[in-house]
Amino acid sequence: MNETEVKQLFIETGAILEGHFLLTSGLHSPMYVEKFQVLQYPKHTEKLCAAMAERFKNDNIELVVGPVTGGVILAHEVGKHLNTRAIFTERENGKMTLRRGFVIEKNQRVLIVEDIVTTGGSVKEVVDVVREHGGIPVAVGMLVDRSGGKVDFGIPSQALLNLTVPTYESESCPLCKENVPITKRGSRKI
Numbered sequence: 001m002n003e004t005e006v007k008q009l010f011i012e013t014g015a016i017l018e019g020h021f022l023l024t025s026g027l028h029s030p031m032y033v034e035k036f037q038v039l040q041y042p043k044h045t046e047k048l049c050a051a052m053a054e055r056f057k058n059d060n061i062e063l064v065v066g067p068v069t070g071g072v073i074l075a076h077e078v079g080k081h082l083n084t085r086a087i088f089t090e091r092e093n094g095k096m097t098l099r100r101g102f103v104i105e106k107n108q109r110v111l112i113v114e115d116i117v118t119t120g121g122s123v124k125e126v127v128d129v130v131r132e133h134g135g136i137p138v139a140v141g142m143l144v145d146r147s148g149g150k151v152d153f154g155i156p157s158q159a160l161l162n163l164t165v166p167t168y169e170s171e172s173c174p175l176c177k178e179n180v181p182i183t184k185r186g187s188r189k190i
Contacts, residue, residue: 074114075113
C-alpha cells in the first residue's frame, strides 16, 4: 500500500476527524485520527499490517512489540506477517512494563509498532522496556505519524501515513480562544 491508498482507507472508514481534540499527549489539535474506525475491519487491519511488515522484512526481526491498546492488534498482525512472536506492553502504576509472563530474550531483534504517533512518548517508553529486558530495538513501524516527521526514537522509523497536523499547548490553543468545544479522545486520562 502506498501513502495515498492508506489515507484514502482512513478517510473512507471515517477515521480522520476534524474539530477540537484533547490528545493523549495533553496537546490540543484540530484533527484526530480514530484508528479503531479502520482497525474494526479485520481485512483492513491485515492489509495495513502486511504493508508495515513488508517495510521491515529484511531487518531480521525476531519479535514484534506494541503498547496497549492499538499496538496489541498491530503487533499480532505484523508478527503474523513476519512469522515472529508478538507481545505487548502495558502500564502498571503509571510505568510501561511487560506483564503476563512475556519475555524478551537477550539480544533479540525487536520491531516496535504503534498506531498513531504525535509526540512519540509511548513508543519511547516501549523502546526503553525492550532495552531494559536485553532486547535490541531495531526499528519503529507506525500506522500514522502525525508529528510531521519531527519525532525521533533514536532508531529507524517508518509510517504508512505521514501527516503534519498542528498541535497546541492549552494556553496557546486558538480553538480554545474561539471557545470551540473540546473532545477528549485517546486511551489515557490526562
